[in-house]
Amino acid sequence: MNFLKLFSHDLRCGLRRKRYLLMLPIFALACASFLRVVKGMPGITWMDWVFHLFAGMEPPVIGSGEAIVLPLGFLAVMGGALLVNLDFLIADLTASGQQVLIRCGSRRGWFLSKCLWNLVSCGVYFAGVLLVAAVFCLATGGEAALTNTPAAQYWEFPFTQVRPLSAGQCLLIGIALPYLTMAALSAAQMTLCLFCKPVLAFLSCSGALLVSLYFDAGWIPGSGAILIRTSLFGGSVEPGTAIFVDLALLLGSAIAGTIRFRKQNILSAEE
Amino acid sequence: MKGNLKSELWKAFHNKMFLLALAVGLLMSAANILQNSATVAEMTESTLRLLQKDPERFVGGHGGFSLFMLWLLINISLGSLAFDFYWPILAALPYGWSYLKERRSGVYDQLVTRMGKKAYFRAKYVAVFLSGGAVVGGTALFDLLVNALICPVEMPSIAGLPPVFNGHFISMLYFRNPWLFCLAFCGLAFLWGGVTGTLCLALGTLPRFQVFVILFPYLLYYVWNMIYFQILQSFGSLPLLSPLLLIQAAPDYFNPGWAIFGVMGLVALLGSVIGYWQVTRREFS
Numbered sequence: 285m286n287f288l289k290l291f292s293h294d295l296r297c298g299l300r301r302k303r304y305l306l307m308l309p310i311f312a313l314a315c316a317s318f319l320r321v322v323k324g325m326p327g328i329t330w331m332d333w334v335f336h337l338f339a340g341m342e343p344p345v346i347g348s349g350e351a352i353v354l355p356l357g358f359l360a361v362m363g364g365a366l367l368v369n370l371d372f373l374i375a376d377l378t379a380s381g382q383q384v385l386i387r388c389g390s391r392r393g394w395f396l397s398k399c400l401w402n403l404v405s406c407g408v409y410f411a412g413v414l415l416v417a418a419v420f421c422l423a424t425g426g427e428a429a430l431t432n433t434p435a436a437q438y439w440e441f442p443f444t445q446v447r448p449l450s451a452g453q454c455l456l457i458g459i460a461l462p463y464l465t466m467a468a469l470s471a472a473q474m475t476l477c478l479f480c481k482p483v484l485a486f487l488s489c490s491g492a493l494l495v496s497l498y499f500d501a502g503w504i505p506g507s508g509a510i511l512i513r514t515s516l517f518g519g520s521v522e523p524g525t526a527i528f529v530d531l532a533l534l535l536g537s538a539i540a541g542t543i544r545f546r547k548q549n550i551l552s553a554e555e
Numbered sequence: 556m557k558g559n560l561k562s563e564l565w566k567a568f569h570n571k572m573f574l575l576a577l578a579v580g581l582l583m584s585a586a587n588i589l590q591n592s593a594t595v596a597e598m599t600e601s602t603l604r605l606l607q608k609d610p611e612r613f614v615g616g617h618g619g620f621s622l623f624m625l626w627l628l629i630n631i632s633l634g635s636l637a638f639d640f641y642w643p644i645l646a647a648l649p650y651g652w653s654y655l656k657e658r659r660s661g662v663y664d665q666l667v668t669r670m671g672k673k674a675y676f677r678a679k680y681v682a683v684f685l686s687g688g689a690v691v692g693g694t695a696l697f698d699l700l701v702n703a704l705i706c707p708v709e710m711p712s713i714a715g716l717p718p719v720f721n722g723h724f725i726s727m728l729y730f731r732n733p734w735l736f737c738l739a740f741c742g743l744a745f746l747w748g749g750v751t752g753t754l755c756l757a758l759g760t761l762p763r764f765q766v767f768v769i770l771f772p773y774l775l776y777y778v779w780n781m782i783y784f785q786i787l788q789s790f791g792s793l794p795l796l797s798p799l800l801l802i803q804a805a806p807d808y809f810n811p812g813w814a815i816f817g818v819m820g821l822v823a824l825l826g827s828v829i830g831y832w833q834v835t836r837r838e839f840s
Binding site for chain 2: 310313314316317320347350351352353354356357360367370371374375481482483484486487491494495498499
């Protein structure tokens with residue numbers, strides 16, 4: 285079995301799952317909290333909806349005693365990707381998946397195929413998020429534009445220096461960075477599944493999101509997706525640093541996973 | 556019944572997942588304690604500076620800033636934030652997955668032929684309840700006791716801007732006997748952990764992997780929380796009805812006793828009725 289055949293098998297089995305559709309109501313719930321902003325504000329664009337989902341929260345003042353209100357929509361969208369991709373690798377180590385692994389002839393190829401599948405899966409998931417945002421935008425009479433409306437961001441984040449961004453900048457922090465962060469965390473989770481229990485892998489990666497919300501530092505994996513903290517809005521997270529961290533995490537996960545999987549006992553996997 | 560329960564309890568408290576859940580809970584507590592020790596050191600230093608500068612005007616104490624503001628279920632440190640966010644996983648992790656595993660491995664069939672489905676369910680329910688409660692309640696109690704070694708213990712005062720206010724459950728007790736208040740919330744955390752763990756039984760054998768059984772209560776509470784905040788947005792003012800946040804001793808919204816015990820009762824009902832149906836009415840695998 286060559287690599288392409290293996291990869292297409294992974295795509296066929298991994299992408300035809302109902303759970304992508306099950307996540308759509310969750311995206312809708314995350315979008316619904318933006319409706320109160322849209323109500324009294326004309327000219328809201330599709331990018332504003334995307335910004336609402338991936339804005340995260342302003343950095344909390346640690347030790348001030350002020351309550352921290354976690355962005356539930358952001359955590360649901362980002363954490364949902366981890367949940368959707370959580371069991372694909374372990375599922376393919378049990379039952380008929382073991383037959384495929386034996387026939388593919390190369391453990392490295394098998395794991396790299398899973399890494400590529402993870403990128404595609406996150407892409408499909410992300411497309412679902414963008415689609416729901418587009419539906420909400422059109423249903424509320426918004427414009428399908430790639431630029432932002434600063435007033436909409438100011439309404440949600442009054443302490444941030446919001447400003448109009450170009451389409452390229454919006455695509456960078458609204459689409460590219462959240463997708464890369466999502467894919468990197470998901471890849472890290474997949475690799476961690478080889479080292480520990482899947483629930484611990486989920487807790488670690490979803491915990492990274494929580495830590496990145498709590499501390500204001502660009503090097504924490506997960507902070508790349510918090511677009512309200514990027515330097516384009518006067519925050520401390522440089523998009524370049526976030527891209528570097530995400531790519532390093534993606535690459536590191538692929539290398540660590542490949543090395544680990546070479547010595548993995550494939551008969552010990554439990555359902 | 557006694558023998559079954561004894562063996563279930565032994566299994567619940569002597570497995571790796573129980574230790575793992577305890578370790579994760581203690582890690583969250585440790586994060587809270589570390590952050591608190593830094594805060595207290597800073598506070599002590601500034602108090603000493605004040606004392607040296609103007610000893611006559613120094614009235615003593617920390618102005619109400621004490622253990623009762625820094626405890627896991629009240630504080631807003633990273634550790635307490637993680638605990639408030641992930642405690643349903645801690646409740647399900649020790650033994651919530653056992654029913655699925657026993658069904659998959661065939662142990663269920665062996666046990667049921669010897670003790671009957673109802674006795675099996677009763678023993679399993681009690682074991683899952685106690686193990687989940689022990690981890691969640693135990694973490695809260697551990698954090699309280701260890702923090703008591705580090706943080707100053709002062710009676711909370713209104714002047715110190717306490718996090719507990721009128722409308723919070725047993726708020727009067729917080730100002731009269733804060734130790735009792737904290738212990739009462741440790742007890743509540745135990746109950747929340749217990750009823751949340753038993754929710755795993757309601758899922759039965761639906762998922763293929765035990766990880767989804769463990770994550771089920773967390774996901775249910777998370778979606779419940781999102782829906783609650785949507786409703787709150789429409790109504791403006793509502794008591795706290797989200798189980799994910801009801802474990803907190805000082806949430807941002809008022810949490811009357813009827814809301815706490817009403818939601819807890821509903822969760823317990825869901826876990827026990829659907830769980831009973833799953834375990835006793837469904838066919839052998």
